[in-house]
Amino acid sequence: MPAIEAHHLTRRFGSITAVDDLTLTVEEGEIFGFLGPNGAGKTTTIRLLTGVLTPDTGTIRIAGIDLRTDPLPAKRCMGIIPENSAVYSDLTAIQNLTLAGRLYGLPAADRNARARSLLADLGLADRADEKVRTFSKGMKQRVSIGCAIIHEPAVLFLDEPTSGLDVQSRRLVTGMIRRMHDQGSTVFLTTHNIDEANTLCTRIGIINRGILAATDRPEILKQTFDTTQSIEISFAREIDPSVFSHPNVLRIDQRGDKLRIVTDDPDRAVKYLAAWADREGVRIASLNTLGPSLEEAFLAITGES
Amino acid sequence: MVLPLFFQGALAVAGKNVRIYYTKPPVFIFGLLFPLFLFIAFFMGRGLALSRFYPGFLAMTLFFTASSVGPLITPWEKRDRTYERLLSYPLTIGSIILGDILAGALFGFAISLVILVASLLIFSLPVGDPFIVLAAFLLGTIAFATLGTLLASPASDTPATVMMLSTLVRLPLIFISGIFIPLADLGGAAQAVAYLSPLTYLVDLFQGAMNGTGVIGPATDLAALLAYFLLFGAGAVYFQRRNVMKGL
Numbered sequence: 001m002p003a004i005e006a007h008h009l010t011r012r013f014g015s016i017t018a019v020d021d022l023t024l025t026v027e028e029g030e031i032f033g034f035l036g037p038n039g040a041g042k043t044t045t046i047r048l049l050t051g052v053l054t055p056d057t058g059t060i061r062i063a064g065i066d067l068r069t070d071p072l073p074a075k076r077c078m079g080i081i082p083e084n085s086a087v088y089s090d091l092t093a094i095q096n097l098t099l100a101g102r103l104y105g106l107p108a109a110d111r112n113a114r115a116r117s118l119l120a121d122l123g124l125a126d127r128a129d130e131k132v133r134t135f136s137k138g139m140k141q142r143v144s145i146g147c148a149i150i151h152e153p154a155v156l157f158l159d160e161p162t163s164g165l166d167v168q169s170r171r172l173v174t175g176m177i178r179r180m181h182d183q184g185s186t187v188f189l190t191t192h193n194i195d196e197a198n199t200l201c202t203r204i205g206i207i208n209r210g211i212l213a214a215t216d217r218p219e220i221l222k223q224t225f226d227t228t229q230s231i232e233i234s235f236a237r238e239i240d241p242s243v244f245s246h247p248n249v250l251r252i253d254q255r256g257d258k259l260r261i262v263t264d265d266p267d268r269a270v271k272y273l274a275a276w277a278d279r280e281g282v283r284i285a286s287l288n289t290l291g292p293s294l295e296e297a298f299l300a301i302t303g304e305s
Numbered sequence: 306m307v308l309p310l311f312f313q314g315a316l317a318v319a320g321k322n323v324r325i326y327y328t329k330p331p332v333f334i335f336g337l338l339f340p341l342f343l344f345i346a347f348f349m350g351r352g353l354a355l356s357r358f359y360p361g362f363l364a365m366t367l368f369f370t371a372s373s374v375g376p377l378i379t380p381w382e383k384r385d386r387t388y389e390r391l392l393s394y395p396l397t398i399g400s401i402i403l404g405d406i407l408a409g410a411l412f413g414f415a416i417s418l419v420i421l422v423a424s425l426l427i428f429s430l431p432v433g434d435p436f437i438v439l440a441a442f443l444l445g446t447i448a449f450a451t452l453g454t455l456l457a458s459p460a461s462d463t464p465a466t467v468m469m470l471s472t473l474v475r476l477p478l479i480f481i482s483g484i485f486i487p488l489a490d491l492g493g494a495a496q497a498v499a500y501l502s503p504l505t506y507l508v509d510l511f512q513g514a515m516n517g518t519g520v521i522g523p524a525t526d527l528a529a530l531l532a533y534f535l536l537f538g539a540g541a542v543y544f545q546r547r548n549v550m551k552g553l
Protein backbone atom coordinates (compact mmCIF):
# COMPACT_ATOMS: atom_id res chain seq x y z
CA MET A 1 0.00 0.00 0.00
CA PRO A 2 1.46 3.39 -0.97
CA ALA A 3 2.20 5.81 1.87
CA ILE A 4 0.96 8.83 -0.08
CA GLU A 5 -1.45 8.73 -3.00
CA ALA A 6 -2.60 11.94 -4.62
CA HIS A 7 -4.88 11.97 -7.64
CA HIS A 8 -5.46 14.99 -9.86
CA LEU A 9 -4.99 17.61 -7.14
CA THR A 10 -5.77 21.16 -8.12
CA ARG A 11 -5.77 24.21 -5.91
CA ARG A 12 -6.30 27.79 -7.07
CA PHE A 13 -5.81 31.08 -5.26
CA GLY A 14 -7.79 33.63 -7.22
CA SER A 15 -6.32 33.58 -10.71
CA ILE A 16 -3.19 31.66 -9.68
CA THR A 17 -3.24 27.89 -10.02
CA ALA A 18 -0.79 26.98 -7.26
CA VAL A 19 -1.13 23.23 -7.84
CA ASP A 20 -2.31 22.03 -11.22
CA ASP A 21 -3.69 18.49 -11.70
CA LEU A 22 -0.96 16.86 -9.65
CA THR A 23 -0.92 13.07 -9.46
CA LEU A 24 1.72 11.45 -7.30
CA THR A 25 2.35 8.19 -5.49
CA VAL A 26 5.00 7.74 -2.83
CA GLU A 27 5.63 4.16 -1.78
CA GLU A 28 6.22 3.06 1.79
CA GLY A 29 9.86 3.48 2.82
CA GLU A 30 10.81 6.11 0.27
CA ILE A 31 12.51 9.41 0.98
CA PHE A 32 10.82 11.59 -1.59
CA GLY A 33 12.37 14.96 -2.37
CA PHE A 34 10.15 17.66 -3.78
CA LEU A 35 12.05 20.35 -5.66
CA GLY A 36 10.99 23.46 -7.50
CA PRO A 37 11.74 27.17 -7.83
CA ASN A 38 10.26 29.72 -5.41
CA GLY A 39 6.51 29.90 -5.82
CA ALA A 40 6.32 26.62 -7.73
CA GLY A 41 3.71 25.17 -5.39
CA LYS A 42 5.72 22.99 -3.01
CA THR A 43 4.31 24.39 0.21
CA THR A 44 0.79 24.37 -1.21
CA THR A 45 1.22 20.70 -2.16
CA ILE A 46 2.40 19.82 1.35
CA ARG A 47 -0.51 21.76 2.85
CA LEU A 48 -2.91 19.81 0.66
CA LEU A 49 -1.32 16.45 1.50
CA THR A 50 -1.39 17.18 5.23
CA GLY A 51 -4.96 18.41 5.38
CA VAL A 52 -4.13 22.02 6.24
CA LEU A 53 -5.71 23.12 2.96
CA THR A 54 -8.47 21.41 1.04
CA PRO A 55 -7.98 20.87 -2.68
CA ASP A 56 -10.46 22.33 -5.18
CA THR A 57 -10.49 18.93 -6.85
CA GLY A 58 -8.69 15.65 -6.40
CA THR A 59 -8.29 12.94 -3.78
CA ILE A 60 -5.61 12.12 -1.23
CA ARG A 61 -4.91 8.89 0.65
CA ILE A 62 -2.37 8.67 3.44
CA ALA A 63 -1.46 5.08 4.36
CA GLY A 64 -4.63 4.08 2.55
CA ILE A 65 -6.90 6.42 4.56
CA ASP A 66 -8.91 8.99 2.64
CA LEU A 67 -7.94 12.40 3.97
CA ARG A 68 -11.26 14.02 3.09
CA THR A 69 -13.61 11.49 4.62
CA ASP A 70 -11.40 10.42 7.58
CA PRO A 71 -9.17 13.41 8.31
CA LEU A 72 -8.47 12.65 11.95
CA PRO A 73 -7.23 9.02 11.57
CA ALA A 74 -5.28 10.05 8.46
CA LYS A 75 -3.61 12.93 10.27
CA ARG A 76 -2.61 10.64 13.14
CA CYS A 77 -0.36 8.75 10.72
CA MET A 78 1.55 11.89 9.81
CA GLY A 79 4.19 14.07 11.36
CA ILE A 80 4.63 17.54 9.92
CA ILE A 81 7.25 20.24 10.01
CA PRO A 82 5.65 23.20 8.22
CA GLU A 83 7.67 25.90 6.51
CA ASN A 84 8.34 28.91 8.79
CA SER A 85 6.21 27.44 11.51
CA ALA A 86 6.98 27.97 15.14
CA VAL A 87 6.45 26.07 18.34
CA TYR A 88 4.79 27.68 21.38
CA SER A 89 7.33 30.09 22.82
CA ASP A 90 5.37 30.38 26.09
CA LEU A 91 5.78 26.67 26.73
CA THR A 92 8.94 24.81 27.67
CA ALA A 93 10.51 22.37 25.22
CA ILE A 94 9.09 19.44 27.15
CA GLN A 95 5.61 21.00 27.31
CA ASN A 96 5.66 21.52 23.55
CA LEU A 97 6.50 17.88 22.95
CA THR A 98 3.96 16.51 25.43
CA LEU A 99 1.28 18.74 23.92
CA ALA A 100 2.11 17.32 20.48
CA GLY A 101 2.00 13.82 21.96
CA ARG A 102 -1.42 14.50 23.46
CA LEU A 103 -2.74 15.91 20.18
CA TYR A 104 -1.46 12.82 18.35
CA GLY A 105 -3.25 10.64 20.89
CA LEU A 106 -0.28 9.15 22.76
CA PRO A 107 -1.34 7.71 26.13
CA ALA A 108 -0.58 10.08 29.00
CA ALA A 109 1.76 7.56 30.63
CA ASP A 110 4.11 7.45 27.60
CA ARG A 111 4.19 11.11 26.69
CA ASN A 112 6.64 12.39 29.23
CA ALA A 113 9.19 9.62 28.89
CA ARG A 114 9.02 9.79 25.08
CA ALA A 115 9.45 13.56 25.15
CA ARG A 116 12.46 13.42 27.49
CA SER A 117 14.29 10.78 25.49
CA LEU A 118 13.54 12.56 22.23
CA LEU A 119 14.87 15.86 23.56
CA ALA A 120 18.01 14.05 24.67
CA ASP A 121 18.41 12.65 21.13
CA LEU A 122 18.00 16.17 19.79
CA GLY A 123 20.72 17.48 22.07
CA LEU A 124 18.34 19.54 24.22
CA ALA A 125 18.30 17.48 27.41
CA ASP A 126 19.70 20.31 29.54
CA ARG A 127 17.26 22.89 28.12
CA ALA A 128 14.16 20.71 28.30
CA ASP A 129 12.48 22.72 31.06
CA GLU A 130 13.22 26.16 29.69
CA LYS A 131 10.71 28.23 27.75
CA VAL A 132 11.28 27.97 24.02
CA ARG A 133 11.19 31.80 23.84
CA THR A 134 14.87 31.86 24.81
CA PHE A 135 16.00 29.30 22.19
CA SER A 136 18.04 29.93 19.05
CA LYS A 137 16.60 29.25 15.62
CA GLY A 138 18.32 25.87 15.33
CA MET A 139 17.15 24.83 18.79
CA LYS A 140 13.57 25.81 17.97
CA GLN A 141 13.76 23.79 14.77
CA ARG A 142 14.85 20.78 16.83
CA VAL A 143 11.87 21.22 19.16
CA SER A 144 9.72 21.48 16.04
CA ILE A 145 11.12 18.18 14.78
CA GLY A 146 10.49 16.59 18.15
CA CYS A 147 6.83 17.67 17.96
CA ALA A 148 6.53 16.06 14.53
CA ILE A 149 8.01 12.67 15.41
CA ILE A 150 6.96 12.09 19.01
CA HIS A 151 4.30 9.60 17.86
CA GLU A 152 6.65 7.81 15.42
CA PRO A 153 4.54 8.67 12.38
CA ALA A 154 4.28 6.41 9.35
CA VAL A 155 4.66 9.41 7.04
CA LEU A 156 6.81 12.42 7.78
CA PHE A 157 6.40 15.72 5.88
CA LEU A 158 9.11 18.36 6.08
CA ASP A 159 8.92 21.72 4.30
CA GLU A 160 12.46 23.09 3.96
CA PRO A 161 13.62 21.52 7.22
CA THR A 162 17.24 22.67 6.93
CA SER A 163 16.91 26.18 5.55
CA GLY A 164 18.80 28.71 7.61
CA LEU A 165 20.53 26.16 9.84
CA ASP A 166 24.26 25.84 10.51
CA VAL A 167 26.21 22.73 9.51
CA GLN A 168 25.78 20.95 12.85
CA SER A 169 22.05 21.56 13.06
CA ARG A 170 21.64 20.56 9.42
CA ARG A 171 23.50 17.31 10.05
CA LEU A 172 21.34 16.68 13.07
CA VAL A 173 18.21 17.19 11.01
CA THR A 174 19.31 15.01 8.11
CA GLY A 175 20.51 12.40 10.62
CA MET A 176 17.06 12.43 12.20
CA ILE A 177 15.42 12.04 8.79
CA ARG A 178 17.63 9.02 8.03
CA ARG A 179 16.90 7.53 11.44
CA MET A 180 13.13 7.89 10.97
CA HIS A 181 13.53 6.33 7.54
CA ASP A 182 15.52 3.40 8.96
CA GLN A 183 12.76 2.85 11.49
CA GLY A 184 10.28 2.46 8.67
CA SER A 185 8.84 5.95 8.15
CA THR A 186 8.18 7.32 4.70
CA VAL A 187 9.59 10.81 4.23
CA PHE A 188 8.36 13.62 1.98
CA LEU A 189 10.53 16.72 2.03
CA THR A 190 11.05 19.93 0.10
CA THR A 191 14.37 21.68 -0.13
CA HIS A 192 16.23 24.24 -2.19
CA ASN A 193 19.47 22.43 -1.44
CA ILE A 194 19.91 20.18 -4.45
CA ASP A 195 22.99 18.43 -3.05
CA GLU A 196 21.00 17.53 0.02
CA ALA A 197 18.17 16.12 -2.11
CA ASN A 198 20.70 14.21 -4.16
CA THR A 199 22.33 12.49 -1.20
CA LEU A 200 19.20 12.01 0.91
CA CYS A 201 16.38 11.10 -1.43
CA THR A 202 15.51 7.82 -3.10
CA ARG A 203 13.25 9.63 -5.54
CA ILE A 204 12.75 13.20 -6.60
CA GLY A 205 9.82 15.12 -8.01
CA ILE A 206 10.28 18.47 -9.69
CA ILE A 207 7.37 20.91 -9.72
CA ASN A 208 7.27 24.04 -11.83
CA ARG A 209 4.40 26.54 -11.84
CA GLY A 210 2.11 24.06 -10.13
CA ILE A 211 2.77 21.28 -12.61
CA LEU A 212 4.69 18.16 -11.68
CA ALA A 213 7.30 18.19 -14.45
CA ALA A 214 9.30 15.06 -13.64
CA THR A 215 9.60 12.33 -11.04
CA ASP A 216 12.36 9.76 -10.92
CA ARG A 217 15.41 8.50 -9.08
CA PRO A 218 18.08 11.22 -8.88
CA GLU A 219 20.59 9.41 -11.10
CA ILE A 220 17.99 8.80 -13.80
CA LEU A 221 16.93 12.45 -13.73
CA LYS A 222 20.53 13.53 -14.17
CA GLN A 223 21.10 11.21 -17.12
CA THR A 224 17.85 12.13 -18.79
CA PHE A 225 17.97 15.88 -18.40
CA ASP A 226 21.64 16.77 -18.21
CA THR A 227 23.58 15.46 -21.19
CA THR A 228 26.55 17.76 -20.69
CA GLN A 229 29.78 16.72 -19.05
CA SER A 230 32.30 18.95 -17.43
CA ILE A 231 35.73 19.20 -15.93
CA GLU A 232 36.54 21.23 -12.89
CA ILE A 233 40.12 22.44 -12.78
CA SER A 234 41.97 24.71 -10.41
CA PHE A 235 45.41 26.16 -10.96
CA ALA A 236 47.90 27.32 -8.38
CA ARG A 237 47.52 30.89 -9.65
CA GLU A 238 44.81 32.93 -11.34
CA ILE A 239 44.37 32.10 -15.03
CA ASP A 240 42.23 34.09 -17.44
CA PRO A 241 39.76 31.58 -18.96
CA SER A 242 39.98 33.27 -22.35
CA VAL A 243 43.45 31.74 -22.96
CA PHE A 244 41.82 28.37 -23.58
CA SER A 245 40.59 27.61 -27.04
CA HIS A 246 39.90 24.10 -28.26
CA PRO A 247 37.13 22.58 -30.39
CA ASN A 248 36.06 20.27 -27.51
CA VAL A 249 35.86 23.07 -24.92
CA LEU A 250 32.31 24.35 -25.29
CA ARG A 251 32.02 26.80 -22.40
CA ILE A 252 34.01 27.91 -19.39
CA ASP A 253 32.43 29.17 -16.14
CA GLN A 254 34.48 30.72 -13.38
CA ARG A 255 33.49 29.20 -10.01
CA GLY A 256 35.50 30.75 -7.22
CA ASP A 257 39.10 29.63 -7.68
CA LYS A 258 37.95 26.86 -10.03
CA LEU A 259 37.09 26.76 -13.71
CA ARG A 260 34.15 24.63 -14.78
CA ILE A 261 34.76 23.54 -18.36
CA VAL A 262 31.78 22.15 -20.24
CA THR A 263 32.85 19.67 -22.89
CA ASP A 264 31.52 17.07 -25.29
CA ASP A 265 34.69 14.98 -25.00
CA PRO A 266 36.29 14.91 -21.53
CA ASP A 267 39.26 12.80 -22.70
CA ARG A 268 40.46 15.31 -25.29
CA ALA A 269 39.71 18.30 -23.09
CA VAL A 270 41.72 16.93 -20.14
CA LYS A 271 44.70 16.12 -22.38
CA TYR A 272 44.56 19.61 -23.87
CA LEU A 273 44.44 21.29 -20.44
CA ALA A 274 47.28 19.16 -19.05
CA ALA A 275 49.44 19.89 -22.08
CA TRP A 276 48.73 23.61 -21.77
CA ALA A 277 49.64 23.67 -18.07
CA ASP A 278 52.84 21.74 -18.75
CA ARG A 279 53.84 24.11 -21.54
CA GLU A 280 53.12 27.23 -19.46
CA GLY A 281 54.69 25.79 -16.32
CA VAL A 282 51.51 26.26 -14.25
CA ARG A 283 50.83 23.82 -11.42
CA ILE A 284 47.43 22.11 -11.42
CA ALA A 285 45.99 22.28 -7.89
CA SER A 286 43.04 19.99 -8.56
CA LEU A 287 41.31 18.30 -11.47
CA ASN A 288 37.93 16.53 -11.45
CA THR A 289 35.68 15.21 -14.15
CA LEU A 290 32.01 15.77 -13.34
CA GLY A 291 29.15 13.66 -14.57
CA PRO A 292 25.73 15.10 -15.21
CA SER A 293 24.54 17.07 -12.19
CA LEU A 294 21.13 17.25 -10.57
CA GLU A 295 21.41 21.00 -10.56
CA GLU A 296 21.79 21.11 -14.35
CA ALA A 297 18.88 18.67 -14.68
CA PHE A 298 16.81 20.88 -12.38
CA LEU A 299 17.58 23.94 -14.47
CA ALA A 300 16.83 22.07 -17.68
CA ILE A 301 13.43 21.01 -16.34
CA THR A 302 12.40 24.28 -14.71
CA GLY A 303 14.01 26.13 -17.59
CA GLU A 304 13.70 29.62 -18.96
CA SER A 305 16.12 31.70 -16.87
CA MET B 306 -13.36 5.19 28.02
CA VAL B 307 -12.09 6.26 24.62
CA LEU B 308 -13.49 9.61 23.58
CA PRO B 309 -14.06 10.11 19.89
CA LEU B 310 -11.00 11.67 18.25
CA PHE B 311 -12.89 14.92 17.72
CA PHE B 312 -13.42 15.49 21.46
CA GLN B 313 -9.95 14.26 22.42
CA GLY B 314 -8.57 16.92 20.11
CA ALA B 315 -10.87 19.63 21.46
CA LEU B 316 -9.86 18.85 25.05
CA ALA B 317 -6.16 18.94 24.17
CA VAL B 318 -6.65 22.30 22.45
CA ALA B 319 -8.55 23.61 25.49
CA GLY B 320 -5.71 22.48 27.77
CA LYS B 321 -3.19 24.31 25.62
CA ASN B 322 -5.33 27.47 25.66
CA VAL B 323 -5.66 27.41 29.44
CA ARG B 324 -1.93 27.11 29.81
CA ILE B 325 -0.94 29.77 27.30
CA TYR B 326 -3.69 32.37 27.04
CA TYR B 327 -5.21 32.81 30.51
CA THR B 328 -2.22 34.85 31.60
CA LYS B 329 -2.04 37.15 28.57
CA PRO B 330 -2.39 40.86 29.46
CA PRO B 331 -5.32 41.52 27.06
CA VAL B 332 -7.36 38.85 28.83
CA PHE B 333 -6.69 40.52 32.15
CA ILE B 334 -7.45 44.01 30.84
CA PHE B 335 -10.53 43.31 28.73
CA GLY B 336 -11.82 40.38 30.78
CA LEU B 337 -11.33 41.56 34.35
CA LEU B 338 -10.50 45.25 34.62
CA PHE B 339 -13.08 46.34 32.09
CA PRO B 340 -16.19 44.99 33.81
CA LEU B 341 -14.82 46.18 37.13
CA PHE B 342 -14.46 49.75 35.83
CA LEU B 343 -17.90 49.64 34.27
CA PHE B 344 -19.28 48.48 37.60
CA ILE B 345 -17.53 51.27 39.46
CA ALA B 346 -18.60 53.88 36.93
CA PHE B 347 -22.27 52.99 36.94
CA PHE B 348 -23.12 51.55 40.32
CA MET B 349 -20.84 53.12 42.88
CA GLY B 350 -21.80 56.18 44.88
CA ARG B 351 -25.24 56.49 43.35
CA GLY B 352 -27.07 54.99 46.27
CA LEU B 353 -28.59 52.28 44.08
CA ALA B 354 -29.94 49.21 45.78
CA LEU B 355 -27.21 46.62 45.34
CA SER B 356 -29.60 43.68 45.25
CA ARG B 357 -31.51 45.24 42.40
CA PHE B 358 -28.50 45.74 40.16
CA TYR B 359 -26.34 42.92 41.37
CA PRO B 360 -27.81 40.33 38.92
CA GLY B 361 -26.97 42.68 36.07
CA PHE B 362 -23.43 43.12 37.30
CA LEU B 363 -22.97 39.37 37.65
CA ALA B 364 -24.27 38.85 34.11
CA MET B 365 -21.93 41.53 32.79
CA THR B 366 -18.94 39.93 34.53
CA LEU B 367 -19.85 36.56 33.10
CA PHE B 368 -20.30 38.08 29.66
CA PHE B 369 -16.95 39.88 29.68
CA THR B 370 -14.87 37.12 31.21
CA ALA B 371 -16.27 34.33 29.04
CA SER B 372 -15.88 36.29 25.83
CA SER B 373 -12.40 37.70 26.45
CA VAL B 374 -10.19 34.64 25.85
CA GLY B 375 -11.65 33.59 22.50
CA PRO B 376 -10.85 36.67 20.39
CA LEU B 377 -7.21 36.46 21.38
CA ILE B 378 -6.34 32.89 20.47
CA THR B 379 -6.52 32.62 16.67
CA PRO B 380 -4.89 36.01 15.89
CA TRP B 381 -2.20 35.27 18.45
CA GLU B 382 -1.46 31.87 16.94
CA LYS B 383 -1.39 33.33 13.44
CA ARG B 384 1.01 36.05 14.51
CA ASP B 385 3.29 33.60 16.34
CA ARG B 386 3.13 31.18 13.38
CA THR B 387 1.84 28.30 15.45
CA TYR B 388 -1.54 28.15 13.69
CA GLU B 389 -0.44 26.16 10.66
CA ARG B 390 1.05 23.44 12.83
CA LEU B 391 -2.15 23.37 14.88
CA LEU B 392 -4.12 22.80 11.68
CA SER B 393 -1.80 19.95 10.74
CA TYR B 394 -2.46 18.05 13.99
CA PRO B 395 -5.33 15.55 14.11
CA LEU B 396 -7.84 18.37 14.55
CA THR B 397 -10.49 20.02 12.43
CA ILE B 398 -11.57 23.66 12.44
CA GLY B 399 -14.54 22.43 14.45
CA SER B 400 -12.48 20.76 17.17
CA ILE B 401 -10.10 23.74 17.37
CA ILE B 402 -13.08 26.08 17.82
CA LEU B 403 -14.63 23.79 20.42
CA GLY B 404 -11.32 23.80 22.31
CA ASP B 405 -11.27 27.61 22.19
CA ILE B 406 -14.88 27.76 23.42
CA LEU B 407 -14.18 25.38 26.30
CA ALA B 408 -11.18 27.43 27.44
CA GLY B 409 -13.18 30.69 27.30
CA ALA B 410 -16.18 29.19 29.05
CA LEU B 411 -14.06 27.73 31.84
CA PHE B 412 -12.39 31.11 32.39
CA GLY B 413 -15.75 32.88 32.57
CA PHE B 414 -17.28 30.21 34.76
CA ALA B 415 -14.44 30.18 37.29
CA ILE B 416 -14.18 33.96 37.68
CA SER B 417 -17.92 34.56 37.79
CA LEU B 418 -18.27 31.81 40.36
CA VAL B 419 -15.66 33.47 42.56
CA ILE B 420 -17.53 36.79 42.26
CA LEU B 421 -20.86 35.10 42.98
CA VAL B 422 -19.63 33.27 46.06
CA ALA B 423 -17.71 36.28 47.37
CA SER B 424 -20.66 38.62 47.02
CA LEU B 425 -23.08 36.11 48.50
CA LEU B 426 -20.83 35.86 51.55
CA ILE B 427 -19.93 39.55 51.89
CA PHE B 428 -23.27 41.21 51.13
CA SER B 429 -25.47 38.26 52.14
CA LEU B 430 -27.45 38.66 48.94
CA PRO B 431 -30.23 36.21 48.09
CA VAL B 432 -28.99 32.92 46.63
CA GLY B 433 -32.06 32.51 44.50
CA ASP B 434 -32.90 29.37 42.59
CA PRO B 435 -29.60 27.44 42.45
CA PHE B 436 -30.62 25.27 39.49
CA ILE B 437 -31.49 28.23 37.31
CA VAL B 438 -28.33 30.02 38.38
CA LEU B 439 -26.28 26.93 37.48
CA ALA B 440 -28.03 26.54 34.13
CA ALA B 441 -27.51 30.24 33.45
CA PHE B 442 -23.82 29.92 34.30
CA LEU B 443 -23.32 26.92 32.03
CA LEU B 444 -25.26 28.13 29.04
CA GLY B 445 -24.20 31.75 29.48
CA THR B 446 -20.47 31.04 29.64
CA ILE B 447 -20.66 28.71 26.64
CA ALA B 448 -22.74 31.11 24.54
CA PHE B 449 -20.47 34.08 25.30
CA ALA B 450 -17.26 32.09 24.87
CA THR B 451 -18.63 31.14 21.46
CA LEU B 452 -19.23 34.82 20.73
CA GLY B 453 -15.57 35.30 21.70
CA THR B 454 -14.36 32.78 19.11
CA LEU B 455 -16.66 34.31 16.52
CA LEU B 456 -14.97 37.66 17.22
CA ALA B 457 -11.61 35.96 16.51
CA SER B 458 -12.70 35.19 12.94
CA PRO B 459 -11.63 38.37 11.14
CA ALA B 460 -8.67 37.56 8.96
CA SER B 461 -6.15 39.31 11.15
CA ASP B 462 -2.90 38.27 12.73
CA THR B 463 -2.81 41.32 14.99
CA PRO B 464 -4.23 40.44 18.42
CA ALA B 465 -4.51 44.11 19.48
CA THR B 466 -6.77 44.96 16.53
CA VAL B 467 -9.01 42.00 17.16
CA MET B 468 -9.27 42.77 20.89
CA MET B 469 -10.23 46.36 20.14
CA LEU B 470 -12.78 45.30 17.56
CA SER B 471 -14.27 42.75 19.91
CA THR B 472 -14.62 45.37 22.65
CA LEU B 473 -16.40 47.60 20.15
CA VAL B 474 -18.87 44.81 19.50
CA ARG B 475 -19.32 43.81 23.12
CA LEU B 476 -19.91 47.25 24.61
CA PRO B 477 -23.12 48.03 22.68
CA LEU B 478 -24.44 44.58 23.58
CA ILE B 479 -24.11 45.65 27.21
CA PHE B 480 -25.65 49.08 26.78
CA ILE B 481 -28.75 47.80 25.03
CA SER B 482 -29.28 44.94 27.49
CA GLY B 483 -31.28 45.33 30.65
CA ILE B 484 -28.29 45.90 32.89
CA PHE B 485 -28.40 49.61 33.54
CA ILE B 486 -32.14 49.92 33.35
CA PRO B 487 -34.06 46.80 34.34
CA LEU B 488 -35.98 45.30 31.47
CA ALA B 489 -39.30 45.84 33.25
CA ASP B 490 -38.72 49.61 33.27
CA LEU B 491 -37.82 49.86 29.57
CA GLY B 492 -40.32 51.28 27.13
CA GLY B 493 -41.51 49.65 23.90
CA ALA B 494 -38.75 50.48 21.40
CA ALA B 495 -35.93 50.23 23.96
CA GLN B 496 -37.28 46.90 25.11
CA ALA B 497 -37.43 45.61 21.55
CA VAL B 498 -33.78 46.61 21.07
CA ALA B 499 -32.87 44.97 24.36
CA TYR B 500 -34.19 41.66 23.08
CA LEU B 501 -31.46 41.72 20.41
CA SER B 502 -28.69 41.46 22.98
CA PRO B 503 -27.92 37.93 24.17
CA LEU B 504 -26.94 39.46 27.49
CA THR B 505 -30.53 40.55 28.14
CA TYR B 506 -31.60 36.94 28.59
CA LEU B 507 -28.84 36.20 31.08
CA VAL B 508 -29.69 39.32 33.10
CA ASP B 509 -33.33 38.30 33.07
CA LEU B 510 -32.43 34.79 34.26
CA PHE B 511 -30.43 36.17 37.18
CA GLN B 512 -33.11 38.76 38.00
CA GLY B 513 -35.72 36.05 38.03
CA ALA B 514 -33.67 33.59 40.08
CA MET B 515 -32.33 36.09 42.63
CA ASN B 516 -34.92 38.85 42.89
CA GLY B 517 -38.00 37.23 41.46
CA THR B 518 -38.25 40.11 38.97
CA GLY B 519 -37.70 38.23 35.72
CA VAL B 520 -39.77 39.49 32.80
CA ILE B 521 -39.24 36.93 30.06
CA GLY B 522 -39.28 33.67 31.98
CA PRO B 523 -36.43 31.19 32.53
CA ALA B 524 -37.41 28.67 29.83
CA THR B 525 -37.48 31.32 27.11
CA ASP B 526 -34.27 32.87 28.45
CA LEU B 527 -32.44 29.56 28.31
CA ALA B 528 -33.81 28.80 24.85
CA ALA B 529 -32.65 32.22 23.65
CA LEU B 530 -29.15 31.65 25.02
CA LEU B 531 -29.06 28.26 23.33
CA ALA B 532 -30.15 29.84 20.05
CA TYR B 533 -27.43 32.50 20.33
CA PHE B 534 -24.87 29.78 21.09
CA LEU B 535 -25.85 27.90 17.92
CA LEU B 536 -25.84 31.09 15.87
CA PHE B 537 -22.43 32.21 17.13
CA GLY B 538 -21.03 28.69 16.75
CA ALA B 539 -22.20 28.37 13.15
CA GLY B 540 -20.79 31.83 12.40
CA ALA B 541 -17.44 31.01 14.01
CA VAL B 542 -17.08 27.77 12.04
CA TYR B 543 -18.10 29.47 8.81
CA PHE B 544 -15.83 32.50 9.10
CA GLN B 545 -12.83 30.74 10.61
CA ARG B 546 -12.97 28.13 7.85
CA ARG B 547 -13.23 30.84 5.22
CA ASN B 548 -10.33 32.85 6.65
CA VAL B 549 -8.18 29.87 7.57
CA MET B 550 -5.33 30.70 5.20
CA LYS B 551 -5.36 34.45 5.79
CA GLY B 552 -2.34 35.48 7.78
CA LEU B 553 -0.56 32.15 7.53
Ligand SMILES: Nc1ncnc2c1ncn2[C@@H]1O[C@H](COP(=O)(O)OP(=O)(O)OP(=O)(O)O)[C@@H](O)[C@H]1O
Nearest residue numbers: 013016018036037038039040041042043044045550
Ligand atom coordinates in the same frame (compact mmCIF):
# COMPACT_ATOMS: atom_id res chain seq x y z
N1 LIG C 1 -2.72 31.65 0.90
C1 LIG C 1 -2.43 32.02 -0.36
N2 LIG C 1 -3.14 33.00 -0.96
C2 LIG C 1 -2.85 33.38 -2.22
N3 LIG C 1 -1.89 32.85 -2.98
C3 LIG C 1 -1.14 31.87 -2.46
C4 LIG C 1 -1.36 31.41 -1.11
N4 LIG C 1 -0.48 30.42 -0.85
C5 LIG C 1 0.28 30.29 -1.97
N5 LIG C 1 -0.11 31.15 -2.94
C6 LIG C 1 0.47 31.26 -4.29
O1 LIG C 1 0.63 29.96 -4.81
C7 LIG C 1 1.86 29.82 -5.48
C8 LIG C 1 2.66 28.68 -4.89
O2 LIG C 1 3.10 29.03 -3.61
P1 LIG C 1 3.88 28.02 -2.66
O3 LIG C 1 4.02 28.68 -1.33
O4 LIG C 1 3.23 26.70 -2.70
O5 LIG C 1 5.31 27.94 -3.37
P2 LIG C 1 6.64 27.19 -2.89
O6 LIG C 1 6.99 26.25 -3.97
O7 LIG C 1 6.47 26.62 -1.53
O8 LIG C 1 7.68 28.39 -2.87
P3 LIG C 1 8.96 28.63 -1.91
O9 LIG C 1 10.07 27.83 -2.50
O10 LIG C 1 9.22 30.09 -2.06
O11 LIG C 1 8.59 28.23 -0.53
C9 LIG C 1 2.54 31.18 -5.39
O12 LIG C 1 2.29 31.88 -6.58
C10 LIG C 1 1.86 31.86 -4.23
O13 LIG C 1 1.82 33.24 -4.42
Ligand SMILES: [Mg+2]
Nearest residue numbers: 042043044083
Ligand atom coordinates in the same frame (compact mmCIF):
# COMPACT_ATOMS: atom_id res chain seq x y z
MG1 LIG D 1 7.41 26.94 0.28
